[in-house]
Amino acid sequence: MKVTEHIKNANGKTLFSFEIIPPQKGSSIEDLYSNIDPLMEFNPPFIDVTTSREEYIYIERDNGLIDRKITRMRPGTVGICASLQHKYNVDTVPHVLCGGFTKEETEYMLIDCQYLGIENVVALRGDAMKEEKYFRPTKGGHTYASELVAQIFSLNKGEYLHDAVENLTGKEFCIGVAGYPEKHMEAPSLNYDLKWLKAKVDAGADYVVTQMFFDNQKFFEFVEKAREMGITVPIIPGIKPIATKRHLQLLPHVFKIDLPEDLIDAVTACKDNKAVRQVGVEWAIQQSKELLDYGVPVLHYYSMGKSDNIKAVASAIF
Numbered sequence: 001m002k003v004t005e006h007i008k009n010a011n012g013k014t015l016f017s018f019e020i021i022p023p024q025k026g027s028s029i030e031d032l033y034s035n036i037d038p039l040m041e042f043n044p045p046f047i048d049v050t051t052s053r054e055e056y057i058y059i060e061r062d063n064g065l066i067d068r069k070i071t072r073m074r075p076g077t078v079g080i081c082a083s084l085q086h087k088y089n090v091d092t093v094p095h096v097l098c099g100g101f102t103k104e105e106t107e108y109m110l111i112d113c114q115y116l117g118i119e120n121v122v123a124l125r126g127d128a129m130k131e132e133k134y135f136r137p138t139k140g141g142h143t144y145a146s147e148l149v150a151q152i153f154s155l156n157k158g159e160y161l162h163d164a165v166e167n168l169t170g171k172e173f174c175i176g177v178a179g180y181p182e183k184h185m186e187a188p189s190l191n192y193d194l195k196w197l198k199a200k201v202d203a204g205a206d207y208v209v210t211q212m213f214f215d216n217q218k219f220f221e222f223v224e225k226a227r228e229m230g231i232t233v234p235i236i237p238g239i240k241p242i243a244t245k246r247h248l249q250l251l252p253h254v255f256k257i258d259l260p261e262d263l264i265d266a267v268t269a270c271k272d273n274k275a276v277r278q279v280g281v282e283w284a285i286q287q288s289k290e291l292l293d294y295g296v297p298v299l300h301y302y303s304m305g306k307s308d309n310i311k312a313v314a315s316a317i318f
């Protein structure tokens, strides 16, 4: 079922969902299951599975020369989606990237999804490669997520890249896109960024999932501005419980988000990471309760490979 159908069928009740990251190449899927198992009691209607960009690795040869190879450390997004659907009878949402994929490769992936009964995707540009400062579009790929949305929207109508054929599956993708309550790191202002969010929705996106944030006020203002701009699709907040002291530097550095002073003080005062986890869980519970009262359609949690803290939050909310 489509994410938007799940939201509609919930009749105003807030749903629980979460995002997982594929394991490192070579790891067993059982580890992933053991992280997901404890969360299934909260009946997520859908689970997101991220896609990682390709990266360079350096291999030293016997003669001392170094080979540079390109690889994907966490492949298998679509395979994982299919496994989760099969094992848990849950809808899955693979993330589809512009970066690292040609339009043809994207089309093939979408066709795989159609055959596997995957009805939702989140369309993203992807970040720059680790070695690069700015995002460079892949040759034959898209520059912005709005172009990727347009490709998926066309495919929904049976218009493939080089030919128009009858849509054999009769299934259309429900398309999610990313939104940034604290603006995207490259955008000069929130209004500018929202203009491009609107372009994604106009190109065919059905809903928005936000970047993590720790101050609900920023989310409320973001939603208000988005509505003023004419973005009417559901906006799903993304929540991440802080889990280690290192997150105080890491999260602002990677995601270009601010942390509230109260949260910084509480984490700084912790003796160890066990105490930090507790602070993170309590903060996320408070955030979730307020968002629930606000009437968000879904509370979407970033698991980043760990589920015990998400379970603690979900137990207090659902």
Ligand code: FAD
Pocket (backbone or CB within 6 Å): 049, 050, 051, 052, 053, 095, 097, 122, 123, 124, 125, 126, 127, 128, 143, 144, 145, 146, 177, 178, 179, 184, 185, 186, 187, 192, 193, 194, 196, 199, 200, 209, 210, 211, 212, 238
């Ligand atoms: P876009 O919407 O294309 O926007 C990128 C930037 O360009 C923004 O600053 C925007 O304002 C600007 N812009 C957009 N369109 C135009 C235009 N036509 N002209 C000029 N400027 C424009 N990354 C991964 O690698 N894998 C994942 O699985 C993944 N999942 C994510 C899930 C969520 C919910 C979120 C919020 C992010 C996720 N990301 C993921 C990170 C995402 O790929 C990065 O944040 C990326 O830098 C931007 O992606 P986007 O789709 O928002 O890009």
